[in-house]
Amino acid sequence: MQSRPPIVVVMGHIDHGKTTLLDYIRKSNVVAGESGGITQHIGAYEVEHAGKKITLLDTPGHEAFSKMRSRGAEVADIAILVVAADDGVKPQTEEALAAIKSAGIPFLVAINKIDKPAADPERMKNELAKKEVFLEGRGGNVPFIEISAKQGTGVDKLLETILLMAEMESLQADTKAFATGVVIESHRDQRRGVTSTLLIRNGTLKKGEYVAAGGAVAKARILEDFKGGPIDSASPSLPVLVVGFDKPPQVGAEFKAFFSQKEAIDAARAAGEKPAPGSSKPPGGFIGLVIKADVSGSAEAIEHEAAKLKDIKILRSEVGDVSENDIKLASSAANPLILAFKVALSSNLRELALRLGVEVASFEIVYELADFLKKKIEALSPKEEITKILGHAKILKIFRADGKTQIIGGKVQEGLIRRGAEFGVFRREKKIGDGKIENLQEGRVNVSEIEAGKEFGALASSKISIAEGDELEILC
Secondary structure, eight states, rough: OEEOOOOEEEEEOTTSSSSHHHHHHHHHSTTTOTOOEEEEOOSEEEETTTEEEEEEEEEEHHHHHHHHHHOOOOOEEEEEEEEETTTOOOOHHHHHHHHHHHTTTTTEEEEEETTTOOOOOHHHHHHHHHHHHBBBTBBOOOOOOOOTTTTTTTHHHHHHHHHHHHHHOOEETTTEEEBBBEEEEEEETTEEEEEEEEEEEEBBTTTOOOOEETEEEESSSSEETTTTOOEEEOOTTTTTEEESSSSOTEEEEEEEEEEEHHHHHHHHHHHHOOTTTOOSOOOOOEEEEEEEEEEEEHHHHHHHHTEEEEESEEEEEESOOOOHHHHOOOOOOOOOOEEESSOOOEEEEHHHHHHHHHHEEESHHHHHHHHHHHHHHHHHHHOOOOOOOEEEEEEEEEEEEEEEEEEEEEEEEEEEEEOEEEEEETTEEEEEEEEEEEEEEEEEEOOEETTOOEEEEEEEEESOOOOOOEEEEOOO
């Protein structure tokens, strides 16, 4: 066993300076001669301070951290909670705190923006104490550093504190073992195919080895460091980009390296047969809500409607189109939902939302949105009555969508489907809505019901958009 660098995740409320802090550290502390040489963004990078290395996870790292939290495992060793001295404890601050405490890892507080005229660090310390965050010198043992990420004030002390905390944690790894760790990013490159960023927790990943990540497999023919440069091996705590997976591995999935292709395929097959984490129907817990609206008045009206319902936590409420950052923020919740009110969502972002299991619902009328939220909460609440299930069907094609009705094609997998029956819609084994079979056809003939093994066409009414690959649970 040998010492390894600490893996640090930076968390906190939007606009409190997480990105500014990360940018300053990267520009000032990336190993000499490498500044400006980072040609691609891969979700994590390595910095050096006082001759010692630190791996930092940025926003995609936060996403992976949240996914792994739900599986009871750790991605990061230490967390930095960034709070603004001129603001206060905000919803995302509390969300970050809950994530840190759930993971059970040590953390320190960076009180940022001390250069602002309205900065009041003492008020921030008092607000943190109300949230049971007791800082050093104020009856607790949580380290804190007052910083200005914009000017760089206190950043060196912040990094020194991280290294001291890492030393106390005595972080170690077996460099001679096959690599294991976590997938922190994954996407399909048009030129090179599926590329994924892996964060190594233990062992060493060598060029030419086989990697199984969830149900995906790759031969590590191409390894790259966080700067995009080719490498032959990657040691513990390092982020490494691997090119060549047969399909995009799920963010947050654990990976393991193997000597032979057969071992990797067997491991991937076994992982693919396991039920996905949090796949119970319906899942419990609160809805993590991101609101995007055309104007601030609309956003306020939606916030007002959401506030009437329990089990909803608003993660963000802003004016503007749905962004990649919105989707990644929502994905950190157990039950993610983005409400898009009169704003756009590109096809690329829709694909990302589908991959990360984030539901995006678009609306033009506020009262329809409010009704949707109520039904969403009802779907997540435990049901006292027992509902009889007629059958299950898989959607193979969407022929037409017109408002709340869609013409769908599918195949009955078990049981039967019946005209007039209500159904639940499941995507990635998570219930996302309900609907009703208004009409049913076999071939082009109207029928009352169709049995297992047969294909069908149906006119379905639903407030959500049904997609290819969704599963319908047909109810009596």
